[in-house]
Amino acid sequence: MTIKRAAGLLLIISVSAFIKKSESSEDLAAYCAAFNQIQLDIRDGAISPDSARKAFSEVMVNIRKAVKPDTCRGIDSAYFVYPVKGYSPRESIGSRGRGYRPNGFDLFDREVAGSHPAHDLFVRDKDQDNLDDRTWKPIDILSFTSGIVLATETGWKYDSELRGGNWVWIYDPCLDGLFYYAHNNIVEVQPGQSVKAGDKIAEMGRSGYNAYKQRSPTHVHLMYLQLDSMGMPEPYNTYEWMLQSTVKSDPEMD
Numbered sequence: 001m002t003i004k005r006a007a008g009l010l011l012i013i014s015v016s017a018f019i020k021k022s023e024s025s026e027d028l029a030a031y032c033a034a035f036n037q038i039q040l041d042i043r044d045g046a047i048s049p050d051s052a053r054k055a056f057s058e059v060m061v062n063i064r065k066a067v068k069p070d071t072c073r074g075i076d077s078a079y080f081v082y083p084v085k086g087y088s089p090r091e092s093i094g095s096r097g098r099g100y101r102p103n104g105f106d107l108f109d110r111e112v113a114g115s116h117p118a119h120d121l122f123v124r125d126k127d128q129d130n131l132d133d134r135t136w137k138p139i140d141i142l143s144f145t146s147g148i149v150l151a152t153e154t155g156w157k158y159d160s161e162l163r164g165g166n167w168v169w170i171y172d173p174c175l176d177g178l179f180y181y182a183h184n185n186i187v188e189v190q191p192g193q194s195v196k197a198g199d200k201i202a203e204m205g206r207s208g209y210n211a212y213k214q215r216s217p218t219h220v221h222l223m224y225l226q227l228d229s230m231g232m233p234e235p236y237n238t239y240e241w242m243l244q245s246t247v248k249s250d251p252e253m254d
Contacts, residue, residue, distance in 0.1 A: 025192065028066050028148075032191035034059045036151035039169065042110055043162060052108040053232065060231030063171060067148050072174040077244045081198035083181065083222055084121050085140035086132065086250030089242045094120040094219065102235035107225070117235030118180070118223035119242070123204060125218035130185045130205050135250060138186070139204040141220055142248060143195040144179055144238070147172040154187045156207040164221075165207025170195065175226070178233060182221035183211040198248055 038055050041047035047055070084092055102117040124133040132139050151169040156162065166184040171177075185205025195201060204220050206212050211219070225233035 028063075029192050031059055031062045031066060032150050035063065035169070036191060039151055040153075042108060043164065045110055049106065049109040056108065056233075057231045060227060063148075063150065064173070064176070064227075064231065067171060067173045069173050078246060079197065080144055080241050080245035081142050082242060082245040082247045083142050083144045083220060084123060084204070085142055085200075085248050086135075087121070087123060087139075088247050089245065092121045092123060093239070093242060094122055097237075097239040100237050100239060102237070105235050107233050115235075117225075118221050119238060120219040120221055122217050122219045128206060128214065128218055130203070130218065132250075137250075140200045140250075141181055141184060141202040141204055143170060143197055143199045143201050144222070144241075144245070145170075145172045145175065146196045147179070147194075149189045149191050149193045149195060149201075150178070151191055152187045152189065158212060161209050163209045165209075165211055166202070166205065168201055170201070177224055177226045177236065180221075180223040180225070182223075183208045183219065198246070 034055070038047070038052060038059065042052050082089055097119065099116060100119055101115050103115055104112060105115040105117045106112040123139050125131065125139075126133055130139075131137060147170040149168065150171050153164065153167045156165040164182045166187050167180060167182040168184065168187055168189060170179045170181075172179065181202060183205055184202035184207060186203040187201070188203070189195060189201045204218060206216070206218055210216055211221070222238065224236050224238045226236040228234060
């Protein structure tokens with residue numbers, strides 16, 4: 001399946017039966033735990049890139065088998081919900097989408113630098129207190145599409161040098177790809193949980209070594225990785241998807 005076909009021909013209708021009848025919840029929990037451990041080992045330099053690639057491919061094959069949608073159909077604008085509640089794409093996508101730089105990206109080698117296969121979505125938070133300047137309330141991060149939560153990180157501390165902060169990984173079985181939401185303040189989902197597009201998964205924050213610095217405006221880092229036939233990730237630009245997505249307003253701003 002090519003990226004174009006995966007991105008343009010599939011839409012989830014039902015999220016009630018993601019998990020195949022032949023697979024137990026214990027199986028899925030084990031796959032999620034393995035996926036999570038791979039991400040931690042990569043981040044912490046505890047696994048070689050080659051070993052990480054092999055482990056990642058194996059666990060994604062299992063996740064693909066365990067997580068199946070009932071039905072998928074053609075994409076339309078209702079498929080996507082903009083991830084930042086109360087904000088439109090045009091007012092919050094950094095650099096009007098030009099911040100997306102996929103060249104050189106390697107998920108499995110933490111020493112590789114220079115690429116940015118993602119979009120940073122910014123909000124109004126001049127005093128950097130993780131609250132919207134217009135409402136004085138936390139900013140909800142919403143699931144961009146429907147899927148299964150594979151992994152979360154919730155223990156980031158302000159004095160940590162680890163990048164990414166508190167993050168969420170979600171697998172969309174219709175797109176056959178992975179969404180990554182980073183720098184959250186609070187994570188409100190757990191591995192193995194089904195989510196629908198527009199469900200709250202986190203609250204925006206400044207967690208992560210670089211995101212916590214004063215020079216960094218408050219934002220969520222959104223990355224999408226399309227999986228190839230071997231379950232290996234390839235960056236895909238979600239800019240056009242975000243422009244056509246549904247915006248969920250905050251009543252406090254209406």
